Amino acid sequence: MKAPAISLLAGLLFGAGLAVSGMADPARVRAFLDLFGAWDPMLAFVMAGALMPMTIAWLVQQRMPRPIACEAFDLPGTGLLDAKLLLGAILFGIGWGIGGLCPGPALADLAIAPSEAGIFVVAMLAGMTAHRITRG
Amino acid sequence: MMLPGFPDAMPAAGLAGGLLIGLAAAIMLLGLGRIAGVSGMLARASGIADTGAPRVIALAFVIGLPLGALLATLASSGVEPRFTGSIPQLVIAGLLVGFGTRLGSGCTSGHGVCGLSRFSRRSMVATLTFMTSGFATVGLMRAFGFING
Numbered sequence A: 001m002k003a004p005a006i007s008l009l010a011g012l013l014f015g016a017g018l019a020v021s022g023m024a025d026p027a028r029v030r031a032f033l034d035l036f037g038a039w040d041p042m043l044a045f046v047m048a049g050a051l052m053p054m055t056i057a058w059l060v061q062q063r064m065p066r067p068i069a070c071e072a073f074d075l076p077g078t079g080l081l082d083a084k085l086l087l088g089a090i091l092f093g094i095g096w097g098i099g100g101l102c103p104g105p106a107l108a109d110l111a112i113a114p115s116e117a118g119i120f121v122v123a124m125l126a127g128m129t130a131h132r133i134t135r136g
Numbered sequence B: 001m002m003l004p005g006f007p008d009a010m011p012a013a014g015l016a017g018g019l020l021i022g023l024a025a026a027i028m029l030l031g032l033g034r035i036a037g038v039s040g041m042l043a044r045a046s047g048i049a050d051t052g053a054p055r056v057i058a059l060a061f062v063i064g065l066p067l068g069a070l071l072a073t074l075a076s077s078g079v080e081p082r083f084t085g086s087i088p089q090l091v092i093a094g095l096l097v098g099f100g101t102r103l104g105s106g107c108t109s110g111h112g113v114c115g116l117s118r119f120s121r122r123s124m125v126a127t128l129t130f131m132t133s134g135f136a137t138v139g140l141m142r143a144f145g146f147i148n149g
Helices: A002-021 A026-033 A042-062 A083-099 A103-110 A114-135 B011-032 B038-045 B055-074 B087-103 B108-117 B121-143
Strands: none
Touching: A002 A042, A002 A103, A002 B011, A002 B055, A026 A042, A026 A083, A026 A103, A026 B121, A042 B011, A042 B108, A083 B087, A083 B121, A103 A114, A103 B038, A103 B055, A103 B087, A103 B108, A114 B038, A114 B087, B011 B108, B038 B055, B038 B087, B038 B108, B108 B121
């Protein structure tokens, strides 16, 4: 029961952070992406805030034989650059620009503005399913 | 706090919210040995992906996230979401975000927050690519009259 409780806590803090920071507001996120319009530097501050604890966490992680509540670290590789990574990031960026939403804020908004966020999240799950199907 | 030249910017709130997001990701890494990547956790929790975090871990994270946002909003420190564009735009955006984040193995949280702080080459390239793509998309939408003001 310990591991799900830790994950729930991480989710709670993550969601609170998205709501507090302004990331959960699609108009503000799109304004950050609007370099040629009324640019809003918001996301740069959110990123700076998020990268500080995580940079320290990676340094601590290197000195830990295993995580606190699990048997082993289960982390993705860092080196591989391929067409899937690039094409995926391009498609994601287009969707992010159109809607002003990435997956975290979309889930956060489910609890604040469920009707609009719900439409986006259902479409996002459909996109994820389409990837699963086309991957074979 | 106001930023000169950007009257609507919220640098202090952005930084504070960012710290919470980074703290959450640090708890996931040091506590459970995993990346707090929302697209991956959502795919796993919904059963669309069958590899990744144990399902109960992914479910707890995906349930906690909107609850945390709701609590912050009820404590009146949240920001009112303003949705941009029509329903068809939201649908197209959602489809692209869902497909793209699975194909590219991550989104703003996994590649952005967790990958950049790890100096992962893969995540740095992904983040640079989706940021550039996002800037270009909004620039084109502005050029073609989808965004005014």
